[in-house]
Amino acid sequence: MAGSGLVAAVACGCAPVGGSEDGRAPGAPTGVTARAGSATSVHVMWNAVAAGPEVSAYEVYRGGKKVGDVPGSAHMLDVVRLTPSTAYVFTVRARDAVGRLGPRSVEVRATTPAAAAADRSPPTTPGGVTGRAAGGRAVQLSWSASTDDRGIVSYDVYQGDTKIHSVGGGQTATVVTGLRPHTRYSFTVRARDAADNVSPAGPPVRLTTPTGADEGPDTAPGGFRALSRLADGAYYLDLSWTPPRVDGVVTEYQIELDGRPATSLVWGGAPPRGKAAYSFYAGREARVGHRVRLRARLPDGTWGAFSVERTVTTGESA
Incomplete structure (x- = not known):
């Protein structure tokens, strides 16, 4: 296994991690x-x-x-x-x-950064704010950077009048999850500097999520690859992928093998921000074909979309 603090629950159903189904605390x-x-x-x-x-x-x-x-x-x-x-x-x-x-x-x-002395000038309004539905439960938002005489510390994302997210001052896009299908939303973005001066809201982005619970491709792991490897007389499947770029940190994945849940992976420590990798046992027989794909549990607790499905045969290289 690769990754700090990675735990695998093999051949699970896959019950939610962190649950208290039998009377335990969360x-x-x-x-x-x-x-x-x-x-x-x-x-x-x-x-x-x-x-x-x-x-x-x-x-x-x-x-x-x-x-x-x-x-x-x-x-x-x-x-x-x-x-x-x-x-x-x-x-x-x-x-x-x-x-x-x-x-x-x-x-x-x-x-916290140093306070800017006598700074009463708010950042400029974020411009070029655009968005699109990313399935029935997510939207992707992007905007052009604001400017400020002391620098932008963060951008605040609002749903209507409620602040729902904040990203660093160097980030100008995010995927917001946890939405409802077939629902109309209005989002705005404001810039904030170190002195807590907040810009006016950028132009509102009004979107309607499509009908159905489709998670949308933006919530799927990217760059998914699956290779066969022989070690000590047994075959292993080596998987690699990049996490979906959503509004938070992904710590759990579910791997589906030949159409059935096979393994649930949970990072107890810091999960990888770039490429992630995992290897699992696939038996001792050569020339056995497998179909494999995976999906991430999103920060809002729901499952994202599956990655592309890869076909790999034991004993064969890429």
Whole structure:
């Protein structure tokens, strides 16, 4: 196996990781990230925890102090009233509908930038904002960079009047997931600088997601390859891919072999941001053909689209 902290659950059905189906507390949230939104705020995000009974809320901690509660339908929080030029540590816990608290997530760190003295000038409005539906449950948004006399720290994405996401100041595109099929949405983007000056909203992008629960190709892993390898008298399938570019960190994948779920992969540590790889046992017989593809569990807790399907035969090279 490749990747830090990678765990494989072989030949699973594949039940949600982090669940509490038999009365246990929810699992620890995965995919936790923290990014400075300004000199006095940090944007914390995490992946939805699948649990039964379902998660009712998430608790966010700065060090050992709880700094926020958000409903179970959300997986982000802006932690505000921070000190400029300061390093902070954050963790997240899930709480289920009967009040059980799960363990804390891994710690993530963020450092707020220095405050800009007497900076009252907001960034320019993001321009060229465009979007398109990426299946029934996701949209892809992009915009042109704003300018600011001290530099852009982040971009905030709004759905109507509600802030739903934040990305770093060097990023000008994102895929927003967790939407409803056959629903009309309006999105806007605002730029933010280190002094918490916020630009006017860019022009709204109005989109209607198509009917059906199609996840859309933008939520599928890319560059998927499958090769056969012989080692110690047995054949293995070596897989590689790049994670889908969605609004968060992907920590779990499901591999389908010959039309059936075969393996669930979960990164307990930091998942790869670039190419990911995994190898699994395929038997000792040569010239056996297999069909293989995989999909990612998205940060909102739903499954994304499958990758392209590859056919590989044991004992044959690419």
